[in-house]
Amino acid sequence: MANKNAFPELTVRFRTWWEGVSTSYWFIPVCMMLTSFLLCYLCLTYIERTKLPDNLQSLIPTVTQDGAQQILSTIASSIITATSIAFSMTIVALTMASSQFGPRLLRTFMLDRGTQCVLGLLVSSFIFCLISLHHLSSIVENKDALAILSSISVLIGIIDIFAIIFFIHHIGRFIQADEVIFRCYDDLMRNIDELLPKPEDAPRERSLPEALITDSHFQTEIQINKSGYVQSVNYEKLLTSNFEGLEGIEVRARSGDHVFPDAAVLIIHSRYRKPPDYYKDLLELIILGHRRTPVQDPEFAISQMVELALRALSPGINDPITAISCLDRLTASCIYMSKRTFPAHCVMNKETGVWLKRRTFSIEGIINTAFDQIRQAGKDHVDIALHILFCLKTLTTHLPAHLHPLLKLQAESTFQLILENTLSEQDKKTLSEAFIPFR
Numbered sequence: 001m002a003n004k005n006a007f008p009e010l011t012v013r014f015r016t017w018w019e020g021v022s023t024s025y026w027f028i029p030v031c032m033m034l035t036s037f038l039l040c041y042l043c044l045t046y047i048e049r050t051k052l053p054d055n056l057q058s059l060i061p062t063v064t065q066d067g068a069q070q071i072l073s074t075i076a077s078s079i080i081t082a083t084s085i086a087f088s089m090t091i092v093a094l095t096m097a098s099s100q101f102g103p104r105l106l107r108t109f110m111l112d113r114g115t116q117c118v119l120g121l122l123v124s125s126f127i128f129c130l131i132s133l134h135h136l137s138s139i140v141e142n143k144d145a146l147a148i149l150s151s152i153s154v155l156i157g158i159i160d161i162f163a164i165i166f167f168i169h170h171i172g173r174f175i176q177a178d179e180v181i182f183r184c185y186d187d188l189m190r191n192i193d194e195l196l197p198k199p200e201d202a203p204r205e206r207s208l209p210e211a212l213i214t215d216s217h218f219q220t221e222i223q224i225n226k227s228g229y230v231q232s233v234n235y236e237k238l239l240t241s242n243f244e245g246l247e248g249i250e251v252r253a254r255s256g257d258h259v260f261p262d263a264a265v266l267i268i269h270s271r272y273r274k275p276p277d278y279y280k281d282l283l284e285l286i287i288l289g290h291r292r293t294p295v296q297d298p299e300f301a302i303s304q305m306v307e308l309a310l311r312a313l314s315p316g317i318n319d320p321i322t323a324i325s326c327l328d329r330l331t332a333s334c335i336y337m338s339k340r341t342f343p344a345h346c347v348m349n350k351e352t353g354v355w356l357k358r359r360t361f362s363i364e365g366i367i368n369t370a371f372d373q374i375r376q377a378g379k380d381h382v383d384i385a386l387h388i389l390f391c392l393k394t395l396t397t398h399l400p401a402h403l404h405p406l407l408k409l410q411a412e413s414t415f416q417l418i419l420e421n422t423l424s425e426q427d428k429k430t431l432s433e434a435f436i437p438f439r
Contacts, residue, residue, distance in 0.1 A: 015194070016232045019293045023110045025090075025119065032120035033127050040131040043152060044139070060151045068146045069136055075157040076129035082164050083122040090115060093171050100317070101180055102307045108183045112174065118167040125156045177322045181308055185329040187294070188301035189336065195298040196340040204351060205239065207344035213355055216247045216269035222279050223262050228288035230257045232295045237285050239349045239356045243278070245271035248355040253286065255296035298337065298361050302369050305330055313377040313384070323378060324387050330370040331391040335398045338363050364406055367395070375414050382427050385418035389434040396437065411438040 021027045063071070097109050109115075132149055139145040173179055188195075230253045238249050250267040253259050265286060268279050294300040305326045312322035342362050348355045371388060378384030392411045396404060415435045419428070 015295050016287050016289075016293065019231075019295050020289075023107050025110060025116060028113070028116040029120035029123050032117075032124040036124035036127045037131070040128050043149065044132070044135050060147045062143055062147050063150045064143075065136065065140045065146060068150045069133065071150045072129050072133045072136070072153050075153050076126055076133065078157070079122055079126045079129065079160055082160065083119070083126060086119060086122055086164065086167055089167070089171055090119070093175055096175060097180070100311065101177070102311050104307060105180065105184075105304060108180060108187070108304070109174070111187070112170075112183075114170045115167070115174075118163050118170075121163050122160060125160050128156060129153055177308070177312070177319070178325055181305060181322070181325050181329055184301050184304045184308070185333060188298075188333055191294060191301075192298075192336065192340065195294070195296065196337065196342060198341065204349060205236075205347045206350055208346040208348045208355055210346050210357070213248065213346055213357060216271060218245075218270050218273045220268040220270065220274060220276055220279065221264040222266035222268060222276055222282060224259060224265050224283055224286070224288075225261060226288060227260050227263075228258070228290055229292050230255050230259060230286060231289040231293045232287045233358075234285040234287075235343075235347075235356060235358065238282065239347065239354060240352070241282065241354065242352075243268075243270070243274075245274075246354055247271060248357065249282075251356065251358040254359045254361070256292050256299060259288065299366060299369050302330065302333060302366060305333075306370065306373055309374045310377050313374070313381065320378070320381050320383055323374065323381075323384055327374065327384075327387050327391050330374075331394055334363070334367055334370060334395055337366055338399050338403070363399075363403065367403070367406060367410070371410050371414075375410070375417060379417045380421060382418060382423065382431070385414050385431065386434050388414045389431075389438075393434075393437050408438045411435060 094106060094109055098106055132153060136146075136149075139149070174183075232255055233251060233253070235251070238251065241249065246268070248269040250269065251265070252267065253263075253265045259265055266279070266282055268274070268282075292300055309323040309326035309330075311317060312319040312326070343358075343360045345360050346355060346357050371392075374384070375388055378388070389411055392407045392414075396407050399407065415431065415438075418431060423431075
């Protein structure tokens with residue numbers, strides 16, 4: 001735990017950088033290509049200086065230079081063909097995912113390690129065969145070396161065949177709606193410890209009631225000169241800032257917000273009057289980017305599942321079953337997140353007494369984000385309204401009592417909206433029975 005808090009700025013910046021790298025199709029393939037270079041170099045160096053043991057003579061057949069060249073050429077040409085097919089399948093899958101699930105869901109596809117590893121394996125295998133062909137003439141006198149090199153290439157070719165079979169199966173399963181929904185949900189669950197850390201993870205902080213915070217005599221607005229989405233804010237570094245006369249910092253932007261040029265993102269409360277340039281280094285603790293990331297944004301994965309449901313309810317797709325699956329995962333997410341402690345709105349440094357006031361996420365905001373848009377998009381679907389009421393009833397049994405008024409408000413809004421349609425008596429009866437727990 002101490003190591004995690006020792007370098008807060010480095011940790012936040014690394015997480016933001018790693019989010020961009022991990023959702024790319026170049027990082028793992030490049031790493032595997034470099035590994036292929038190293039493996040080929042080691043094989044060629046080792047092969048030139050050794051002879052094949054006698055007990056392996058029967059397992060690895062002897063080949064001539066022409067035979068080794070033909071094997072390597074065949075495998076290399078086959079692998080590059082398979083690589084082009086794999087890339088084509090990936091582009092088709094991404095195109096279909098963008099049109100059916102929404103362009104913001106492409107992050108889930110690009111984060112997939114299976115696709116990244118298969119593409120990297122195919123490209124690195126081709127690199128291995130290409131370098132081996134280039135150095136083939138240097139080991140022409142060593143028949144055992146040719147045999148080892150040819151056997152390694154054949155083994156790589158066999159591995160690539162299994163990789164292609166896995167890739168076809170993997171892509172076919174990955175583009176299914178239920179699998180995409182589960183990936184979004186699983187991504188949220190795996191990152192929940194970082195999104196909603198436990199209070200003991202910040203030993204130098206303690207929550208502070210907002211009523212105890214008073215404005216300082218001197219307040220300085222710090223404006224940012226660029227625009228973009230807030231990807232992360234280093235709150236710990238802000239709270240440990242050491243400026244003369246500093247009493248507190250008010251952060252007006254949170255992760256997921258879009259800030260505009262010249263927006264006042266920080267307000268410095270101090271006992272002394274200082275120019276804005278005196279605090280300009282604090283702007284480096286707010287990392288902006290061209291897109292939202294889930295680094296500090298617990299609503300990011302919720303919004304992804306909501307977008308899947310909205311796409312499913314659009315007239316062009318009209319797939320309420322997928323929307324119901326999204327509602328199930330959203331309900332489970334709300335239950336899990338309700339058991340966590342959300343960041344306090346106001347915190348204070350125990351050592352220096354400097355306070356920090358910020359806009360934070362809350363379980364109320366999570367619930368509203370999960371149900372508001374789906375309720376509005378599914379206002380013509382009785383089955384969607386029924387399932388929303390069922391999900392809200394489930395949440396009532398798991399969430400604390402102070403959230404029940406919000407759940408009742410969500411249920412009333414759903415019930416009133418669906419009754420605006422022309423419904424059969426049976427549908428009205430079913431809806432009224434589903435609404436009974438909220439009366």
